[in-house]
Amino acid sequence: MAWRDGCGMGWPEIMRELEEKLRGTLEGRYRPRDGVPFFRVQYPPAEEREALRRFRELAQHVQRWGHPVYLIRMTEVLREAMARLIGCGEKDLPERLVGLEKTLSRRELRQRLAEHLPRRCTEVLVGRLRDADRRSVAVLARTGALYPFVRPSTLLSGLEGRIRCAVVLAYPTGTIGSFLDAEPAGGQGGYYRGETIRWR
Known part of the structure; x- marks a missing residue:
């Protein structure tokens, strides 16, 4: 059963609103706020598994519309x-992080990662989306993994003007903006543009 809050807004309504706005944007019938085709979709953290299923379905729908996803x-x-950032292969990452925790305090390691990871994550995304054009859609799932190192607002700010496709960013939170506005470990700022589709 889809999660709903006291006002009765659940997955079907959220995804319907997202699909209408996204498809309208791709077909030139809808102009997102600020003219930026970024859509942030809020869902409760307990719904992470269902969120993955819903956003996989969205990707399939976008493909059926004839757009790369x-x-x-x-x-x-x-x-x-x-x-x-650390200069190792992904398979060696856990061991390297344990080694760094032995030479730095956990707090200092967290601050250093938060200082540099926003730019590095942006670079990885820009690389993965280099072939995406204005007809394409990027669906960013599992964004809860970024906290506390990277704010989604900072990530989207870094992508703006560097990629050509529409972006759907799915993020877990109980209150609008609580995850986006939470103080990150590195203190980086960030104002998010585009639209937020929230549970209400």
Whole structure:
């Protein structure tokens, strides 16, 4: 059964609104807020498994509309960005992180990662989306993995003007903006543009 809050908004309504706005944007019938084709979709953290299913379905729908789609798990982006930052292969990453925790305090390691990971994650995404054009859609799932190192708002700001496709960013939160506006470990700012589709 789809999760619903007291006002009765659940997965079917959320995804219907997203699909209408996204398809309208791709077909030139809808102009997203700020003219930026970024759509953030809020869902409760307990719904992570259902969120993955729903956004896989969205990717299939976008393909049926005749548009290329890139379904990207942010857990993979974060792992690749960390490996690049530390200078090791992804399979060696856990061991290298344990080694760094022995030489730095956990707090200092967290601050250093938060200082550099936003840019590294952006670079990984820009690389993965280099062939995406204005007809394409990138669906970014599992964004909860970024916290507390990278704010989604900072990530989207870094993508703006560097990619050509529409972006759907799925993020877990109970209150609008609570995840996006939470103070990150590195203190980087970030204002998010585009649209938020939220549970209400």
